[in-house]
Amino acid sequence: MSSVSSQQRSSRFQFGLRESYVGLLFGLKDGTNSLASPFWGWLCDRHRNNTKHFIFISSILAFTSFFILGPFPGLPFERTVGTVILSLSLNGVGIGGQQVAGVVDAMREAVTAGLPDQAGLHGCVAGLWTSLSGIGRFTSRTGSGYLVDTIGFRNTSAVVVALHAFVVSDHHHDARTTAQ
Numbered sequence: 001m002s003s004v005s006s007q008q009r010s011s012r013f014q015f016g017l018r019e020s021y022v023g024l025l026f027g028l029k030d031g032t033n034s035l036a037s038p039f040w041g042w043l044c045d046r047h048r049n050n051t052k053h054f055i056f057i058s059s060i061l062a063f064t065s066f067f068i069l070g071p072f073p074g075l076p077f078e079r080t081v082g083t084v085i086l087s088l089s090l091n092g093v094g095i096g097g098q099q100v101a102g103v104v105d106a107m108r109e110a111v112t113a114g115l116p117d118q119a120g121l122h123g124c125v126a127g128l129w130t131s132l133s134g135i136g137r138f139t140s141r142t143g144s145g146y147l148v149d150t151i152g153f154r155n156t157s158a159v160v161v162a163l164h165a166f167v168v169s170d171h172h173h174d175a176r177t178t179a180q
Contacts, residue, residue, distance in 0.1 A: 015081050025084060032092030033099075040100035051105035056168065058097025063164035065091035070157030103129045 017025075040058070044051055069087035071077055107125045111117045147156040 014079070017081075025081075025088060028085065028088040029092040029095070032089045033096040034092075036093040036096040037100050040097045041104075044101055044104040048108070051101045051108060054097055054101035055105060058094045058101060059164060059168045061090050061094030062098060063094075063161060063168055065089075065094055066157050066160045066164060070154045070161070072161055073154055073158055099133065 040054065043054055047054075065087040066072075067075075068083050068090070069079070071079060071083065077083070103126060106129060107122055110121055110125055115121050144156055144160070147159060151159075
């Protein structure tokens with residue numbers, strides 16, 4: 001059973017929501033991602049040398065979203081419709097920032113490494129980015145489904161928080177190294 005379907009069923013029963021409202025909740029992440037991505041693109045265009053900082057900021061948003069969604073074990077509050085809406089919205093904005101700033105940074109790094117700043121390079125980087133993102137979505141959903149079935153949703157969110165904490169610390173270090 002996938003984590004999405006088990007979470008949909010859990011949300012339906014936990015909050016007494018109809019399936020259509022549960023579907024809207026799950027579309028919220030993609031909706032906020034779609035709305036935030038052009039903003040992240042604008043930021044990356046306007047501040048070309050700060051893409052690593054934008055990856056860092058967006059990673060903090062994604063980290064925070066899972067911290068709230070679980071909620072993280074030990075936090076003194078339970079999951080409510082409001083916390084689900086907040087966390088899915090933060091997740092959409094955060095993932096959008098990671099995707100947009102990440103691909104812009106990958107293209108910039110390729111050019112900095114001496115590759116030609118041409119459409120072919122940008123197409124290759126964008127294609128690799130899209131392909132690897134798809135592999136990441138597949139493996140993360142498969143792995144999270146297994147973890148939800150094995151250790152429960154709250155503990156699975158703690159694992160995801162730990163992974164995001166690693167990304168945040170790695171990009172913080174990378175951004176500080178680049179700035180020096």
